[in-house]
Amino acid sequence: MKYIYDDLAQKNILITGGAGFIGSNLALYFQQHHPQANVCVFDKFRDDTYFPSGNPTSLGHFKNLLDFRGEVVVGDINTDLDKLKDRDFDYIFHQAAISDTTATDQTLMLETNFEAFVNLCKFAKQRGAMVIYASSAGTYGNSPAPNIVGVGEVPENIYGYSKLQMDIFVRRILEQDSQIPLIGLRYFNVYGEREFYKGKTASMILQLGLQALEHKKVRLFKHGEQLRDFVYIKDVIQANVKAIEARQSGIYNVGSGNARSFNDIIAVLKKHLGDFEVEYIDNPYTFYQNHTQADITLSSECLSYTPRFSLEQGIESYIPEIVRIFETQVRAR
């Protein structure tokens, strides 16, 4: 790598999408563990525009950043990168995106997730900044698991396609010069603190936990045997931070390395929240990933990424926050 990480003191860090779930966790991680780094968050936040599904078109929320004391720049990644034109950055953690996998507006999805990323890479190149960006397990569509980078990249929706376009662009750049500091992280199903404002697109773990607390009953797609690689937010933060010292630029899976069923989530939630009823309903989605599992061999080798949280450990760590959200946001409604 051209730009070798030594210490983040006085380094300038940009986090796009920093008002969202993963971006705000990153911002607060650097604030706590690298207080001498200069952290700047760039985000559109949410406005009053909605997809036909009723979901907001951008999910950032100021409440995710209540404890953040760094700089906040409000802007649309599609049009407002100029707001940062006089600024230097050493590291760019790019999380800004339409993260709603059910969105169907192909134009907006590709402009926001793919084209804006291409522009951001130019912006980074001018500054010699390293780019660590969010790709997704959505790039694999319904290809057989375990999912290996470079194999079975057949996205089934426009979201997955937009993320694959980012990765294809990066591969092209790295073919020309493998030393350019560019790391793509293919997150699998992330759950944990600060996802509440994603609403209906928050993880199943939060949604099922809140349903159980509110109704003593949850609804699950038949028959709860779908398998997913659920990865706890602290492991995703670990992957991002370790990416700074990556041995090689490229694209890496970020999951727990294990596939677990929806029924497994139910069992863990019951252990912490007590018994509740499960109603199995028909799945209305024409496309649904039925089995994802990250092969993390390369991520371990090149990023020294080692997931520390099993599903049981992640949910146990998250439960107090789920209960707090229920008491302060749901019950108080």
Ligand SMILES: NC(=O)c1ccc[n+]([C@@H]2O[C@H](COP(=O)([O-])OP(=O)(O)OC[C@H]3O[C@@H](n4cnc5c(N)ncnc54)[C@H](O)[C@@H]3O)[C@@H](O)[C@H]2O)c1
């Ligand atoms: N959470 C997951 O399970 C998961 C899995 C795979 C990939 N990802 C990717 O990780 C990244 C972060 O995801 P997240 O779960 O934190 O989602 P999120 O929606 O909470 O965060 C995305 C942020 O980007 C901002 N944003 C959206 N459009 C923007 C625009 N045009 N200009 C500026 N900012 C804009 C939003 O306001 C939001 O704060 C995204 O790129 C997402 O696609 C997430």
